[in-house]
Amino acid sequence: MQSQQKLILARKVLIQITLIGLSIVFLFPFAWLILTALKPIKETMTVPIKWIPSKFMWGNFYDAAVYGHDSLGYYPFVVYARNTIVLCTLIVAGTVASNSVVAYSFARLRWPGRDLAFGITLATMMVPFPVLMVPTFALFRHLEWIGTYRPLWVPSWFGSAFSIFLLRQFFRTIPFELTEAAKLDGASEWRIFRTIVLPLSKAALAVVALFSFMAAWNDFLGPLIYLLDQKNFTLSLGLQFYQSQNGGTSWNLLMAASAMVIAPVIVLFFFTQRLFIQGIAITGLKG
Amino acid sequence: MPQTPGVDRNAFTIPVLAIAVFGVLFESEQLTKAPPPDKKVHVQYWEKWTDFEFDAMKKVVDAFNKSQDKIQVDILSISSIEDKTLMAISGGIPPDVVGLYGENVTQYADNHAVITLDDMCREAGITKEDYIPAFWNVGVVRNKLYALPSTPATTAMHYNRELFREVGLDPDKPPKTFDELFTMAEKLTKREPNGHLVRTGFMPSEPGWWNWAWGPFFGGTLWDGKDKITFNSPENVEAYDWVQSFSKKYGASAMQSFQAGFNGTFSSPQNPFMTSQNAMEIQGVWMYNFVHKFSPKLDWSAAPFPAAKPNLPDPTVIDLDVLCIPTGAKHVKEAFEFLKFVETQKGLEMLCLGQKKLTPLKKVSDGFIEHHPNPFIKLFIRMAYSKTTCAAPKLGIWSQYKDEITNATSEITLMTKTPKQALDDVTNRMQPMLDKYLARLKARGEE
Numbered sequence: 001m002q003s004q005q006k007l008i009l010a011r012k013v014l015i016q017i018t019l020i021g022l023s024i025v026f027l028f029p030f031a032w033l034i035l036t037a038l039k040p041i042k043e044t045m046t047v048p049i050k051w052i053p054s055k056f057m058w059g060n061f062y063d064a065a066v067y068g069h070d071s072l073g074y075y076p077f078v079v080y081a082r083n084t085i086v087l088c089t090l091i092v093a094g095t096v097a098s099n100s101v102v103a104y105s106f107a108r109l110r111w112p113g114r115d116l117a118f119g120i121t122l123a124t125m126m127v128p129f130p131v132l133m134v135p136t137f138a139l140f141r142h143l144e145w146i147g148t149y150r151p152l153w154v155p156s157w158f159g160s161a162f163s164i165f166l167l168r169q170f171f172r173t174i175p176f177e178l179t180e181a182a183k184l185d186g187a188s189e190w191r192i193f194r195t196i197v198l199p200l201s202k203a204a205l206a207v208v209a210l211f212s213f214m215a216a217w218n219d220f221l222g223p224l225i226y227l228l229d230q231k232n233f234t235l236s237l238g239l240q241f242y243q244s245q246n247g248g249t250s251w252n253l254l255m256a257a258s259a260m261v262i263a264p265v266i267v268l269f270f271f272t273q274r275l276f277i278q279g280i281a282i283t284g285l286k287g
Numbered sequence: 288m289p290q291t292p293g294v295d296r297n298a299f300t301i302p303v304l305a306i307a308v309f310g311v312l313f314e315s316e317q318l319t320k321a322p323p324p325d326k327k328v329h330v331q332y333w334e335k336w337t338d339f340e341f342d343a344m345k346k347v348v349d350a351f352n353k354s355q356d357k358i359q360v361d362i363l364s365i366s367s368i369e370d371k372t373l374m375a376i377s378g379g380i381p382p383d384v385v386g387l388y389g390e391n392v393t394q395y396a397d398n399h400a401v402i403t404l405d406d407m408c409r410e411a412g413i414t415k416e417d418y419i420p421a422f423w424n425v426g427v428v429r430n431k432l433y434a435l436p437s438t439p440a441t442t443a444m445h446y447n448r449e450l451f452r453e454v455g456l457d458p459d460k461p462p463k464t465f466d467e468l469f470t471m472a473e474k475l476t477k478r479e480p481n482g483h484l485v486r487t488g489f490m491p492s493e494p495g496w497w498n499w500a501w502g503p504f505f506g507g508t509l510w511d512g513k514d515k516i517t518f519n520s521p522e523n524v525e526a527y528d529w530v531q532s533f534s535k536k537y538g539a540s541a542m543q544s545f546q547a548g549f550n551g552t553f554s555s556p557q558n559p560f561m562t563s564q565n566a567m568e569i570q571g572v573w574m575y576n577f578v579h580k581f582s583p584k585l586d587w588s589a590a591p592f593p594a595a596k597p598n599l600p601d602p603t604v605i606d607l608d609v610l611c612i613p614t615g616a617k618h619v620k621e622a623f624e625f626l627k628f629v630e631t632q633k634g635l636e637m638l639c640l641g642q643k644k645l646t647p648l649k650k651v652s653d654g655f656i657e658h659h660p661n662p663f664i665k666l667f668i669r670m671a672y673s674k675t676t677c678a679a680p681k682l683g684i685w686s687q688y689k690d691e692i693t694n695a696t697s698e699i700t701l702m703t704k705t706p707k708q709a710l711d712d713v714t715n716r717m718q719p720m721l722d723k724y725l726a727r728l729k730a731r732g733e734e
Contacts, residue, residue, distance in 0.1 A: 041556060041580070041581065042556045042581070043556075044555060044556065044557075045552050045555035045556065045557040046556075046557055070342075071341065071342045071345055083318060086311055086314055086315045086318065087315070089308065089311045090308065090311055090312060090315060093304070093308045093311075133374065134374070134377060134378070137374055137377075137378045138378055138379075141378045141379060141380055146378075146380055147319060147321075148316075148319040149315045149316075149318070149319055153315070194301065224365065224367055224370065224371055225370070225371060225374050228331070228363060229319070229361075229363070230363055230364060231318075232318060232319050240337055240365075240366035241337045241338065241341075241364070242337075242338075243337065243338070243366075243554070249554045249555065251555060
């Protein structure tokens with residue numbers, strides 16, 4: 001009996017060690033980013049890596065935040081952060097609102113051609129973005145939307161195959177008895193969706209919201225193509241300004257800015273971690 | 288906790304969220320709202336520069352905007368300019384002026400993505416006689432002018448004076464011939480007993496940006512100007528034999544593993560030239576900026592790159608950023624007014640001094656040299672007049688050709704192929720591509 005307990009304990013220890021080891025591997029680039037952000041420029045790219053800065057330059061974060069103010073007359077980091085938040089809000093709202101309705105229809109309603117439509121929706125995932133880039137650019141140009149935020153957020157209000165698939169999988173797990181009972185009580189589909197299905201799907205909605213937030217927050221290509229005024233740039237696009245073609249890169253400031261750019265995503269993940277992992281587990285997304 | 292009967296708090300969630308989203312939507316529209324129209328023509332100008340290079344052009348733009356009251360140039364700094372510009376040109380809403388790399392001009396001209404500037408330049412009195420020929424020529428494709436120079440650069444030998452002194456070399460006498468370069472490099476190279484390199488005197492593969500230039504430095508060409516790839520010419524083979532002689536001397540794997548240690552560190556304080564791991568290297572006028580930023584105490588000098596042959600002195604690579612007007616630009620006339628302003632001596636000197644480069648014009652003011660921070664600026668200007676200048680060939684397939692040469696140079700330095708084999712292979716692969724390219728041009732009526 002004791003030997004069995006020892007075996008279990010040994011297994012647990014082994015698993016923990018493996019997990020800790022893997023976490024360190026994943027934390028490696030992040031630690032490098034944070035520590036580089038705190039280094040003087042001289043120590044930024046040393047080989048072998050000099051992990052601990054000789055002096056912790058907390059001022060790098062301030063310098064990164066006010067970088068470019070002299071030539072542009074405004075604080076680009078602050079302006080780009082505001083622009084990114086505005087865009088992310090619209091994209092997340094659009095993604096959650098549109099995909100949940102479509103997914104509900106695919107999961108809970110019966111209508112002719114539903115499965116075919118779902119198949120076609122999924123097939124759109126196979127088309128890579130660069131293929132669609134020119135036609136969509138032409139479309140937005142025709143609508144005279146180039147130079148505005150509309151090409152970046154309006155599409156999110158028209159559903160995306162991945163989120164639809166994810167939510168549909170989740171909605172299908174909600175017992176039909178629940179909604180049937182509501183129907184017998186005279187509830188409309190909209191009411192069932194809003195008062196029964198949505199409150200039960202918080203975890204899945206959180207996953208969709210977080211994925212779309214991360215995609216919008218980190219998007220580089222979209223803002224690069226569609227925006228025409230530097231004042232309207234987003235954070236991911238703004239990071240380019242920390243390097244010059246023929247004058248060297250301020251790696252410490254670039255990393256300080258990058259750290260500030262990814263901080264909200266990390267904070268958000270920690271706050272929604274439980275919901276998020278629950279959602280991933282329930283929707284069957286885990287590998 | 289008593290509940291208020293009849294009030295469904297959830298019922299308010301969606302309307303409240305909807306109102307919040309509408310508020311953000313309103314804000315997003317306000318942020319990208321076009322400014323109220325003024326009486327000026329707005330010229331959209333996209334540039335690839337950031338940081339101090341952008342600041343230098345911004346000053347020129349501001350000066351132009353102040354100089355008159357009819358045209359307003361709106362500059363946009365964007366790093367991946369080629370993607371954005373090509374998308375905008377093919378989408379039919381290009382900017383009015385775009386700053387490109389000199390070696391892209393042919394490709395853009397081939398695709399009719401930029402317009403010719405000959406007539407406008409003639410009218411404005413902008414002539415090639417005012418410019419250093421090597422720079423003016425970059426914008427000319429099949430006898431038509433598609434681009435005007437903005438900021439040029441030439442290359443020279445950069446060397447570490449302290450290391451020269453350390454091994455008993457005179458820091459005021461850098462190598463003048465390739466033989467001297469090889470001998471001095473040997474003196475400056477430091478190895479551990481096991482053969483591992485600790486420091487190199489010179490490596491043809493560092494920084495490795497102009498692998499294609501070794502042939503022209505030996506009198507070779509990359510293309511006969513008509514229909515033949517000439518990469519395997521005897522002069523080119525001789526050049527790459529010289530490149531391989533370093534691998535033979537120091538060991539291909541020893542050089543490879545030494546170089547791997549500072550791979551990707553060019554734009555950082557760990558650049559091997561700044562850490563004194565590489566004593567001599569070919570670099571451009573911009574190297575001063577990097578040294579100044581990352582290693583200001585480094586004792587270095589610049590000198591003409593040694594000559595491979597006595598009749599080919601002062602070899603240098605011509606590098607140039609250019610200004611073009613894309614096809615479909617809405618305000619061509621006004622865009623050219625801006626180009627005219629930039630191309631004045633005052634405009635170009637303001638820009639090039641700000642970017643710490645040389646000016647593409649023959650005429651240089653005393654103030655430009657006097658105020659230039661690079662102590663070797665006169666040398667870089669002199670290099671632009673060298674007889675042995677080499678620039679990217681005017682081929683729309685240059686990027687593929689350059690990649691092929693880079694791969695071949697790796698095979699040569701790693702000694703997996705003899706230079707003759709590697710050069711023959713590139714020639715055999717590129718010739719059919721050139722044939723196709725020329726056929727395409729012919730079909731478009733351009734030869």
